[in-house]
Amino acid sequence: MHELSICQGIVDSVCEAVPGGEVLVVTVEIGRLSGVVPDAVRFCFDACTRGTRVEGARLEVVDVPGRGRCGTCERELDVDELVARCPCGNPFLEILRGRELRIRSVEVN
Amino acid sequence: MCATCGCSGTIGGETVAAVAGEVGRDLHLREDDEAIGHAHDQVHTDDQVHAHVDDRTHPRAVKSKHAHLHKHAREHGHAHEHEHEHEHEHAQEHEHEHAHVHKHAHEHDEQEHAHDHGRVRAEGTAARTLQLEKEILGKNQLLAERNRGWLQGREIFAVNLMSSPGSGKTTLLERTIRDLAKQASVSVIEGDQETRLDAERIRAAGARVVQINTGTGCHLDAQMLGRALNELAPAPGSFLFIENVGNLVCPALFDLGEGARVVIASTTEGEDKPLKYPHMFRAAELILLNKVDLLPHLSFDVTRFVAHVRLVNPAAKVVRVSATCGDGLPEWYEWLAERGASVRRTA
DSSP, X not given: OHHHHHHHHHHHHHHHHOOSSOEEEEEEEEETTSSXXXXXXXXXXXXXXXXXXXXXOEEEEEEEOEEEEETTTOOEEEESSSSOOOXXXXXXXXXXXXXXXXXXXXXEO | OOTTTOOOSEETTEEOOEEESOTTSOEEEOTTXXXXXXXXXXXXXXXXXXXXXXXXXXXXXXXXXXXXXXXXXXXXXXXXXXXXXXXXXXXXXXXXXXXXXXXXXXXXXXXXXXXXXXXXXXXXXXXXXXXEEEETTHHHHHHHHHHHHHHXXXXXXXXXXXXXXXXXXXXXXXXXXXXXXXXXXXXXXXXXXXXXXXXXXXXXXXXXXXXXXXXXXXXXXHHHHHHHHHHHXXXXXXEEEEEOOSOSSGGGGOOOOOSEEEEEEETTSOTTHHHHSHHHHHTOSEEEEEOGGGGGGSOOOHHHHXXXXXXXXXXXXXXXXXXXXXXXXXXXXXXXXXXXHHHHHHO
């Protein structure tokens, strides 16, 4: 359950970045190739926010689809798993997108 | 310059490019028109208190002497008279002379509600959005880099050993410590959820050791390692082995500041482990396939295993070893010596 640490990281960063006020919404980007399961983050969020200024805030998860580039045929394609094969046969794709673990924004009152 | 508070120049390190609004309702803007700092978002008269969207004070005193946050029911857009007691937090030090349970009555014109806090959302709730764009693991990354610098400055080669439980990490370490004892100084940081059993085994093998019990945590992080480094104080020029919590999932995400990541897999596990746990195998520089002495009794296909590693991580080196029988260990020690020397060269 590294999602617990991920959640803790979100709460700590938000508390640090937002000097005051009530946090209403926290928007995070979680890439499909990041190794982090959004549902598990959602599950931990309430527990991690309890007793902090983020308590009661809504967590919005923006899903970032994976994208890779084939080094052989230069084609770019959507990938949903870290181990993906290009239709040309090359199994080694450079991952361009989908590993994101980022706090995009917070809405405060 | 802001007509309300006299702000100009910079706020919180950001340049005020413009001031929008009208007197008493000023909004400080950045060049890209993003509001920064605080907004004077309430028309107020006489000594009436006003709201700020953040905790900033006025460089030039306005009539009211304090900054505070207060909460109002969010949905309004209609004329109303209300009295309220509000709770407020004073986010910064300032002087103020007023009784804190105060009531203030506002009378609002129908069209001009005094509390249009900065940005009004479509549904009429008052809130503002702060773009953060912060890496969730940013803090761990920062601490990991600090550890990395600490280690490099002392020419210590730190190996983060990761595997599933039961792959033989501790047995391999015991053997490695005994075999390297003559030529190198070795110390160990042991990560386990509970017990000091592994630390005792390592100590018995002859190395200095610090045990980290993560409790419910399923991985080590850079902060834990930083604390352990302070406690252990490994010798300059030595080898440091960090035995991560037995888990092929979580430790993959947390950089500790190590010099190299090594994954130990064993022949009693499936050949498909690299495909099932690609994050872990992708991050490894070296993969040790342990328990090769048991191969005659197992259906484990080494070629398939190596092919799976290649799919996930074409650059990783795979070494077949047996921690109990000693097979392949010279190659492991050679890798350690080479990488350790490269750390000393770059330090």
